[in-house]
Amino acid sequence: MTASVPTPKMLPIDEEWMRELLLKLLLIPSPTGRTDQIMHCLGEVLTDLDIPFELTRRGALLATLRGQRHSPSRAVVVHSDTIGMAVRRLKANGRLQVVPIGTHSARFSEGARVTIFTDDPQVSYSGTVLPLKASGHAYDDEVDTQGVGWDHVEVRVDEPVYSAADLAELGIQVGDFVAHHALPEITPNGYVKSRHLDDKAGVAAALAAFKAVRDAKVDIPVTARLLITIAEEVGHGASHGLHADVAEMVSIDSAVVAPVQESVETGVTVAMQDMTGPFDFHLTRKLxxxxxxxxxxxxxxxxxxxxSDVAAAIEAGAEMRAALIGFGTDATHGHERTTMSAIRSVAELTALYLQSDLTFADWDTTRLGTLEDFPSEEQPAPAQQTVESSGQA
Known part of the structure; x- marks a missing residue:
């Protein structure tokens, strides 16, 4: 049997630190495939917090906060990559046709300010995503009747370019990354408006939770890993980078706020299920x-x-309990908005979770066990059912 674990206590979250980190992360472009800069930034943050970390070959980051018991461990997972675009074609009119990186509608890119990154790290260009018919003075009502989609928008580059050759002369090529400007704003009453809150608000919350545990000098019962992934928006997420000894994982991401959903912008959401299926029964109810x-x-x-990252990990064969918590976010993958209270609530829940033991401290220490040890009594049994007779012999 495992030793008793002190009751987790609410830890103070350094909200000003978390706020400044969030704004810093939002100003670093990191569409999937171009995440090196933000990972360097996060590495510097972890170094300042004196939390050791490693990077995978592909660039995901795995930090470790040692606990009383080192193996098996638990993991908190967030992602640093965001949606974005890439150049599909240099157009004859001197503009760029683009394709999305990650799943998002062109409707929410119309009017977006962007940066076009060339292969030369010293050369980039500003631009704007526009519908093909962008002026009512020129096209009258056609600006309202034209189609919506990636074939109906183009990027206007802020340079004197009027042909594909002009674009090529600048060094712009097919496949170059195009990143939306986040344009973050935090209102006096605590609303956070920005692109790419998914999942930079989650990264800020997770790091604030690890900082809170570190600052309070809490001797956590189980070693905690912080995995920061780099390809969640294209479905790879936590498919690599986790240690094999991780017994349970909590992913932090945006929670969808909409009239057809139950999430709200002011608190933390515990997801019961996503499009890949239900999350772990016991871990979700523990949270x-x-x-x-x-x-x-x-x-x-x-x-x-x-x-989320959870799906990628499970599909890659990870043998662990998995759950998802989120900060309520309106207009996800569009003009996103959440609140500082939601981000703080996620950080507070994460810090409490880090102070707890594994969901089943004895059973979860091994990958295989006997039926007698399996903790099935923790899951409520279904109501007793009877079989009705059909009246036939």
């Missing part, structure tokens, strides 16, 4: 119980058109 015990505003939700 809900922690929220209730400590008075954290929380909601349960189910996401129909959503997947």
């Amino acid at each position: 809900l119980a922690v929220c209730a015990e400590h008075g954290l505003e929380h909601r349960r939700d189910v996401f129909h058109h959503y997947r």
Whole structure:
């Protein structure tokens, strides 16, 4: 049997530190495939926090906060990459046709300020995503009746370019990355408006939670890994980078706020299921119980058109319990908005979770066990059912 673990306590979150980190991350472009700069930034943050880390060959980051028991460990997973675009074609009119990186609608890129990155790290260009018919003075009502989609927009480059040859002369090529400007703003009443809150707000919350544990000098019962992935927006996510001894994982990401969802912008959401299936029964209910015990505003939700780092890890064969928590975000993958209270709530829940033991401290220490040891009594049994007779012999 494992030793008793002190009851987790609410730790103070350094909200000003978290806020400044969030703004810093939002100003670093990091579409999937171009994440080196933001990983250097995160490495510097972890170095300042005196939390050791390693990087995978592809550039994902795995930090470690040692606990009383080093193996098996647990993991908190966030992603540093964002949606973006790439150059598909240099157009004859001197503009760029683009394709999306990650899943998002061209509708929410119309009017976006962007940066076009060339292969020369010293050379980039500013531009704007525009519909093909961008002026009512020129096209009248056609600006309202034209189609919506990636074939109906183009990037206007802020240079004197009027042909494909002019673009090539600048060094712009097919496949170059195009990043949306985040344009972050935090209002006096705590609303956070920006592109790419998914998942930079999650990264800020996770790091604030690890900082809170470190600052409070809490001797956590189980070693905690912080995995920061680099390709969640294209479905790879936590498919690599996790240690084999990780027994359970909590992913932090945006929670979808919309009239057809249950998430709210002011608290933490515990996802019960996404498009890949239900999350772990026991771990999700443990997180809900922690929220209730400590008075954290929380909601349960189910996401129909959503997947996260969890799905990539499970599909890659990870043998672990998995759950997803999120900060309520309106207009995900569009003109996103959340609140500082939601981000703080996620950080508080994460810090409480890090102070707890594994969901089943004895059973989860091994990958295989006997039926007698399997903790099935923790899952409520179904109501007793009877078989009705058909009246036939």
